[in-house]
Amino acid sequence: MRVPYDVKKMMGPNEEVELYIKKKIYHPAFNIESFAVTNERVIFRHPSDLQTKKDYSDYRYNEIDGAKLHKGILRSSIDFTVKVSGKLESINLSHLPKGKAAKACGLISENRVRYQTPFAGYANVPPPVFPPRRKVP
Numbered sequence: 767m768r769v770p771y772d773v774k775k776m777m778g779p780n781e782e783v784e785l786y787i788k789k790k791i792y793h794p795a796f797n798i799e800s801f802a803v804t805n806e807r808v809i810f811r812h813p814s815d816l817q818t819k820k821d822y823s824d825y826r827y828n829e830i831d832g833a834k835l836h837k838g839i840l841r842s843s844i845d846f847t848v849k850v851s852g853k854l855e856s857i858n859l860s861h862l863p864k865g866k867a868a869k870a871c872g873l874i875s876e877n878r879v880r881y882q883t884p885f886a887g888y889a890n891v892p893p894p895v896f897p898p899r900r901k902v903p
Contacts, residue, residue: 773811806826
């Protein structure tokens with residue numbers, strides 16, 4: 767699927783779209799939400815008012831806490847939590863095509879690991895303790 771021009775304009779010089787997904791709705795609709803998984807972040811596109819107005823939100827991979835895939839009979843959904851200014855926010859992406867949802871969840875998890883700090887997520891790892899400095903006479 768082709769990425770809309772307005773999403774391409776938001777991207778940085780080295781940012782590439784790995785997957786673009788529109789919600790799968792079985793009735794005619796003008797305002798279909800979509801999102802792009804890039805190599806640096808996830809960009810959400812929220813059209814409204816017969817596509818004359820669009821809102822965007824994006825989350826970098828170091829802000830994403832975890833992603834879960836829920837497979838249904840016809841469609842799938844992805845749930846993930848985001849750390850925004852110290853608070854956890856839950857995001858639900860529903861009505862997604864099954865194959866693309868699985869691929870998107872895999873890409874989000876893979877990129878999340880790449881952008882996390884080296885020891886983030888390891889349980890009970892204490893911060894390093896250094897001995898006090900001695901004054902040299």
